[in-house]
Amino acid sequence: MSPLSRRALAEFVGTALLLAAVVGSGIAAERLSPHDVGLQLLENAAATAAALVAIILAVGPVSGAHLNPAVTLADWHLGGISRRDALIYGLSQIVGGLVGAMLANVMFSLPVVEISTKGRWGTGLWVGEIVATFGLLLVIFGGVRSGRSAAVPFGVGAYIGGAYWFTSSSSFANPAVTIARTLSNTFAGIAPTSAGPFIVAQLVATFLAVAAVRLLYPAIPEVAADVVVPHPAQVTARAVKEDSSTGVGSR
Numbered sequence: 001m002s003p004l005s006r007r008a009l010a011e012f013v014g015t016a017l018l019l020a021a022v023v024g025s026g027i028a029a030e031r032l033s034p035h036d037v038g039l040q041l042l043e044n045a046a047a048t049a050a051a052l053v054a055i056i057l058a059v060g061p062v063s064g065a066h067l068n069p070a071v072t073l074a075d076w077h078l079g080g081i082s083r084r085d086a087l088i089y090g091l092s093q094i095v096g097g098l099v100g101a102m103l104a105n106v107m108f109s110l111p112v113v114e115i116s117t118k119g120r121w122g123t124g125l126w127v128g129e130i131v132a133t134f135g136l137l138l139v140i141f142g143g144v145r146s147g148r149s150a151a152v153p154f155g156v157g158a159y160i161g162g163a164y165w166f167t168s169s170s171s172f173a174n175p176a177v178t179i180a181r182t183l184s185n186t187f188a189g190i191a192p193t194s195a196g197p198f199i200v201a202q203l204v205a206t207f208l209a210v211a212a213v214r215l216l217y218p219a220i221p222e223v224a225a226d227v228v229v230p231h232p233a234q235v236t237a238r239a240v241k242e243d244s245s246t247g248v249g250s251r
Helices: 003-032 037-063 069-077 083-107 123-145 149-166 175-183 192-216 232-245
Strands: none
Touching: 003 037, 003 083, 003 175, 037 149, 069 083, 069 123, 069 175, 069 192, 083 175, 123 149, 123 192, 175 192
């Protein structure tokens, strides 16, 4: 298997597990606490945040554990990943997310595909998605730029766990997650008609975050290959680039 294939597989598996955690914990929370929405959100947020840290640690050494097209898009803009690789990452993440949501449905004896009817619509929710996605990208790229890559998985988990509560949208912050959650007609679901504006808000936030990162961390392209965590394929590519700039490896 080629290095890119392994990285794509890692993104597929990681995103599938992430959606299994998001949707599965949402279903479990709905069943365990049927009359307490606040407790459902707490259970969903805690399970998602913990699982996200574990998944990043597991697949990060292979692909960087983007698990999110917004992260991949930002990394491409900042020079950490090629356009071809970014497209493959994005496709792997979306397909993985769909598979993960369907697995969660199967685990809880629901139809494999159950289109959500849960509407999530309104300016406040869209602003919430902008805040959630912007903050997530700032946590990732700020952590990497400051040389604290080892802490980024925990920062990401903490931020997402918190953003479930402090954003009006409950922090989807991920186009692949948004698409996949349309397949779950449960607490964690989102109606397809509501998904489009959420994704637009996430993309707007991505470009705002890229601009902010460039201003706050002018040298970010030098470490963009470490997103979300360092991984051999990208580190090697960066090393070759650095060697070439000094005349080593340019022959």
